[in-house]
Amino acid sequence: MTPGKKLGGLVAATVTPMTPDGQINLSVISQYVDYLVSKQNVKNVFVNGTTGEGLSLNVQERKQLAEEWLCQGKDKLDHVIIHVGALSLAESQELARHAAAVGATGIAVLAPFFFKPTNKAELIAFLQKVASEAPAVPFYYYHIPPLTAVKIRVEELLDGITEQIPTFRGVKFSDTDLLDLAQCINKNEREQFTFLYGVDEQLLSALAIGADGAVGSTYNYLGQKTNLMLQAFAKPDLALARKYQFLTGEFLNFVTKLGFGVAQTKAVMTFVSGIPMGPPRLPLVDASEEFIIKAKAKLESIVWPDSD
Numbered sequence: 306m307t308p309g310k311k312l313g314g315l316v317a318a319t320v321t322p323m324t325p326d327g328q329i330n331l332s333v334i335s336q337y338v339d340y341l342v343s344k345q346n347v348k349n350v351f352v353n354g355t356t357g358e359g360l361s362l363n364v365q366e367r368k369q370l371a372e373e374w375l376c377q378g379k380d381k382l383d384h385v386i387i388h389v390g391a392l393s394l395a396e397s398q399e400l401a402r403h404a405a406a407v408g409a410t411g412i413a414v415l416a417p418f419f420f421k422p423t424n425k426a427e428l429i430a431f432l433q434k435v436a437s438e439a440p441a442v443p444f445y446y447y448h449i450p451p452l453t454a455v456k457i458r459v460e461e462l463l464d465g466i467t468e469q470i471p472t473f474r475g476v477k478f479s480d481t482d483l484l485d486l487a488q489c490i491n492k493n494e495r496e497q498f499t500f501l502y503g504v505d506e507q508l509l510s511a512l513a514i515g516a517d518g519a520v521g522s523t524y525n526y527l528g529q530k531t532n533l534m535l536q537a538f539a540k541p542d543l544a545l546a547r548k549y550q551f552l553t554g555e556f557l558n559f560v561t562k563l564g565f566g567v568a569q570t571k572a573v574m575t576f577v578s579g580i581p582m583g584p585p586r587l588p589l590v591d592a593s594e595e596f597i598i599k600a601k602a603k604l605e606s607i608v609w610p611d612s613d
């Protein structure tokens with residue numbers, strides 16, 4: 306890990322490799338780290354999140370995964386952020402303490418989504434009790450209302466947040482409400498929060514309003530192409546940046562129509578990286594053979610600007 310290096314750029318929301326019989330498969334994580342670094346030029350990971358089926362794993366499995374990513378990523382990755390959100394506050398606190406003990410460079414927590422916080426004060430109270438268990442670890446709020454249905458606006462949440470959560474450093478913003486994101490960035494620029502966008506097909510729009518980077522599933526296999534988009538945006542060569550975004554969008558649009566989620570991401574990662582990611586956990590079910598054939602053909606048919 307690279308202590309002190311500001312979080313930004315691309316963060317791969319890792320899938321959780323599983324054996325054919327559904328146990329977590331720690332043995333391929335070393336290979337996974339090398340693949341992300343060498344083939345995708347991605348040196349930040351977000352472990353046990355949505356793509357990692359974190360909420361479908363038990364506490365022991367989540368700890369084992371966190372440890373393995375931190376151990377294998379030690380001298381290779383810049384940031385290993387561990388998602389420690391859970392419906393049980395006690396479990397979330399236990400995971401936060403563990404992430405701190407094993408050297409996570411950040412922890413993230415989503416809003417509890419069965420009994421939900423109904424207002425800012427309730428949400429902050431929950432987040433604060435988790436963050437305080439890891440008082441030396443940067444804390445990120447994981448905003449993903451399409452899955453949690455907790456729609457408290459982040460703009461409102463951030464107002465005065467460091468008074469209650471001194472370790473608060475930023476947001477993983479997985480929502481399409483770019484007005485909310487823009488207001489967060491506009492108001493908090495001077496506070497140096499980090500805003501990582503989580504809707505991969507719209508990343509360029511988020512960059513335009515000032516996002517520092519992105520966390521997402523596609524950076525597992527389109528990281529290198531998306532890095533080229535980031536470079537084009539920084540240059541700036543907006544026409545080129547748009548081309549990358551449109552092509553990523555073309556792929557996601559295609560697979561979304563076939564039915565696309567974490568199971569399908571695991572299948573795509575398996576055929577792109579050659580690392581067996583295994584099946585997802587119920588209630589998710591394996592991607593169909595038809596999906597795999599069509600998604601592979603689509604991905605291979607895309608002519609990227611750098612390969613023209």
Ligand SMILES: CC(=O)N[C@@H]([C@@H](O)[C@H](O)[C@H](O)CO)[C@@H](O)CC(=O)C(=O)O
Pocket residue numbers: 318319351354355356357451479503504505506520521522523557
């Ligand atoms: C709902 C969902 O899974 N969103 C993904 C995106 O990366 C998403 O897969 C991508 O934009 C394709 O739609 C991420 O925001 C999730 C994520 O970062 C995570 O796994 O924690």
